[in-house]
Amino acid sequence: MATFEVRGLGKQFPTDPPVRALDGIDLTVEDGEFVVLLGPSGCGKSTLLEILAGLQQPTEGAVLLEGEPVRGTNDRLGVVFQDASLYPWRTVERNVELGLEFRGVGKAERRRVATEYLAQVGLSGFEKKYPHQLSGGMRQRAGIARTLAAEPDVLLMDEPFGAVDHLTRIQLQRDLLALWESRRRTVVFVTHDVGEAVYLADRVILLSPRPGRVAREFVIDEPRPRRRGDIALLAVESEIYAALTRIEERSATA
Template identity: 65%
Template sequence: MSGGFTIEGVSKTFDGSSSPVRALDDIRLTVEEGEFVVLLGRSGCGKSTLLEIMAGLQNPTSGTVHLGQELITEPNEKIGMVFQDPSLYPWRTVARNVELGLELAGVPKARRKTVAQEHLELVGLPDAGPKYPRQLSGGMRQRVGIARALATEPDVLLMDEPFGAVDHLTRLQLQRDLLRLWSEHKRTVVFVTHDVAEAIVLADRIVLLTPGPGRIARTWTVDGERPRELDSPELMALRDEIYSHIGGEPAEESVQSTVDSQVGL
């Protein structure tokens, strides 16, 4: 394992139509090895930009990101990435989509097939390999995206609102699946969401970013064993405290997540 992330003074400015746009301002954050950190905030606060900088997909205007002792300036085999859209190649079977990173790394074909099948089983899709993405539901395609990211055995997993495009019940199931995988393998996970309930369900630590430019407004450590009951007094109080810092009321889907937790969905 390569340790966690150390983010020192990361700022990012983009060229705007009339003037530069500062997306991130002096982000300083440490993510410990094996920790599950959620980046939370409203749309436009720079969550995805920060995640892409951590993945080496963008470079900061200033500041540095290290994974362990290694400076991150480009994509790295130790870092797996899962996006909201899994972007599966429609002309490749599910198994061959999972094999993609291994193929690019020069892993022999027989080994690629074995690893792909192992990871499809890991995400609950043991029979999906011969199918094509169009034959799968949205939730199943997202599982394939997770399997593809895990197949190269990265030390860390970066996830950019990966469950945002699926229906509510599928989202809850994917949250449970992700927590199971994380508890079994203890990879470092940094997860972007704008949903407070999702953050509370998943995180060891929640990092709230301010809107435009993104700065760290507050962090919370989330106590309690998983799976968590969102109707507990402690977690309801945490939810309300987070919303008070965001400046809004609990979203409908977050309230529904609380109800679902009570009935065991």
């Protein structure tokens, strides 16, 4: 069974005048698939992700999670935003424990799980540090560990590496792929970076300028682990850039 089925989805914000963010989105995300939503700024990528997460409701259409309608948030879905949003008064360890604490998990078990996931994201030894004592990349790792600690089946990630420097971003991409390959959770990942999309994804969904529609789908069937600069990956990047140029030109003349 597919993880997500999106059928005829539209979203309009009731501003003055109304803003049509998404229109006629049809999309299936398979179990264990790594799907990237790609497109120009303002095309509705983040809105679509938030609808999948149950944080927003569509104006029309349907979103199914393993055959059941998405109605509000769900513990099976873990969401990671661009800002790690760590509580500054809690240590890294206690930030990671937060979701487990809300669920009533005992202190010893919370500590064990936090330690395990901080190790997975490369933050062993930083458990007692506070967010202000970490670099931007380390804070983002801590945010990912907090999400993973809740053991979600699906990761929804909204430009999670957009606020870090280039070298840190490359390392975080590698870390994410290692975590994904260890368990093969379903991942839906938002970015506007074509290179990042091609390096990470099984499939890239290219959205048109607002209102966002599925303009093209690109299957990235190159073997993993992938190497940046690989000729086959660069060819896919080139094809995506060409498609982006065409849809933006059509939008400009519409």
